[in-house]
Amino acid sequence: MFSYNFATIFRLSRTCCRSYQSIASKFMNNIKEEMAKNKELQENKKQLEERLKKLADTSVKEKYMKIQKESNASTELIKHQLNEFSDYVNKLAVSIKDSQIGQDAFKQLKAAAEVAEQVAKQVGDTQVYRQVANTANEIDKLADVRMYSKPEELRMRSDSFTSSFAQRHVDVNL
Structure with missing residues (x-):
């Protein structure tokens, strides 16, 4: 029926394999590119972590801690001075009360x-x-205005409540 010679079959098989090779090679190239990108991302991540560690250990952090300690000390000093002032005012008030x-x-x-x-x-x-x-x-009585207060015990709807609506007759508007 079909008469193919050897050269035709060989040519067809080579073109078929080439297309498969090109697909496979493209796939492998994509994988290699992604792996390279992944390595770059890992390197960038390591560099970023190193920079963050350096920033954490810099003098800025030391200065911040120093300022925080100084502010705590000044706050304590202000509290102490306010206590002394209030004691002075109290003593003065007692002495004024005792004077004529x-x-x-x-x-x-x-x-x-x-x-x-x-x-x-x-x-x-x-x-x-x-x-x-x-x-x-x-x-006030007529307006009946008051704040909402939640009930002491929550009640659920009863079956009679829902059944009364079910038995209600509704006329159609024409």
């Missing part, structure tokens, strides 16, 4: 507070204040 001028000033402040309390009581006893307070209370 301090006692007179304390009596005057006490009298002023009593007068202010009496004035506030008189204002609270007036009809206008009572009316304003009652109106405010009524508005």
